[in-house]
Ligand SMILES: Cc1cc2nc3c(=O)[nH]c(=O)nc-3n(C[C@H](O)[C@H](O)[C@H](O)COP(=O)(O)OP(=O)(O)OC[C@H]3O[C@@H](n4cnc5c(N)ncnc54)[C@H](O)[C@@H]3O)c2cc1C
């Protein structure tokens with residue numbers, strides 16, 4: 001079957017989608033957006049987290065056909081999404097990027113010689129920068145899902161308590177960091193966000 | 198496989214009548230796991246996401262009419278006062294991502310003995326409104342669970358909404374698991390005080406082939422509270438009453454040994470949860486009594 005939905009503000013279409021296929025599979029294998037990770041395919045790890053009409057969900061548990069006509073934001077569009085939110089919807093989000101990130105632009109997140117350690121060479125969202133600055137990334141497999149979940153937390157709660165952060169990230173597993181640096185990163189992003197307001 | 202996307206409730210009923218083997222998919226948090234792991238290859242998937250009314254709720258005089266697809270996160274946010282037990286239970290489900298998608302209709306559809314909505318629904322008291330092209334009927338929650346992961350739905354029926362009694366007293370939900378998030382219950386206990394009818398209702402999860410009520414414990418407690426005049430006096434429940442309530446609750450459990458826990462541990466834990474949740478709810482009931490007296494003064 002054919003599915004149509006908006007990814008990072010741009011209308012996308014995929015053909016020959018199997019009816020039982022997940023949104024995650026369509027994003028990764030049919031649209032060339034491998035930022036959302038596939039680790040468990042059963043909702044346990046959160047590495048496939050995307051925004052579906054604004055809400056963080058496990059894209060491995062959404063049937064692609066259920067996403068028909070929806071607005072999706074993936075980690076590849078997070079920088080544009082955050083910028084768009086600051087520029088156009090201060091204090092909230094529209095669940096999409098009104099302008100849009102093309103697949104071409106989104107795919108620039110594939111490593112191609114820029115310094116992957118510091119994120120130089122690409123525009124980063126504040127939460128992405130904070131993850132780098134706080135040393136919250138080790139193998140990086142959990143990172144895209146955590147970034148999407150953490151960014152959504154900061155959108156709805158500008159100064160989250162530690163309990164709020166733990167709750168918001170409770171659906172995202174990390175096998176490397178021990179989580180402390182991840183909490184640091186979210187606190188850092190929240191503090192920077194307050195400074196700029 | 199075919200993917201059916203009815204735009205309205207009537208279309209969904211027609212589709213289910215035409216294809217009784219079609220598997221409804223709401224949040225997909227049970228269905229997609231089965232498909233991803235090749236445990237299930239349904240001929241038809243019947244997507245319910247376009248049917249807006251399934252995600253709505255209505256607070257009436259006596260009941261909350263909860264649409265089958267209202268996600269747990271919405272219950273936690275909006276129905277804490279009307280459905281405190283279900284809101285607490287919802288909060289223990291999985292993770293924010295899962296709670297944004299999964300809901301009570303799917304929990305009832307799966308009818309797992311470990312489903313967190315069930316003890317809260319049994320304790321609050323409710324009826325499940327199901328419909329097919331043949332008509333609609335209300336299934337009392339006590340008659341809904343018919344076996345391990347089996348429910349009273351006919352092949353052509355869909356769950357429309359659940360008519361849940363609005364809380365008329367304190368409610369609690371307690372769940373044993375290895376950590377706070379992303380845990381399937383080792384066992385669980387829900388309790389609701391109903392001061393209007395002077396009854397207490399309970400629900401037990403993961404400790405029998407289906408979700409059950411601790412009926413003997415309820416009957417004992419209702420009689421003891423009545424006899425001792427506890428509902429009027431709001432005095433502290435005598436420890437011996439609480440103890441017997443806990444023992445009877447534990448006795449009504451019929452658990453198994455599995456990877457999450459042993460039968461004897463579950464039986465023990467059900468008793469502990471019964472005593473604790475009774476203590477918590479009774480304390481709030483007593484508190485309400487005090488504040489209403491102070492309010493008058
Ligand atoms: C990682 C993870 C953790 C989980 N943790 C918990 C937990 O802690 N507690 C818990 O209770 N559950 C848990 N679950 C299970 C699941 O999230 C719940 O059972 C949830 O309530 C299912 O709702 P859904 O809308 O996603 O159902 P779906 O997957 O869409 O459907 C579930 C079943 O119900 C049927 N169905 C759905 N809607 C209807 C309808 N309107 N009429 C008739 N049939 C219908 C479907 O055909 C299917 O058989 C977990 C799942 C995952 C993946």
Ligand code: FES
Pocket residue numbers: 037038039040041042043044045046047048049058059060061
């Ligand atoms: S891949 Fe979706 S939650 Fe793990």
Ligand code: FES
Pocket residue numbers: 136137138139140141142143173174175176177
């Ligand atoms: S950094 Fe490796 S899983 Fe989190």
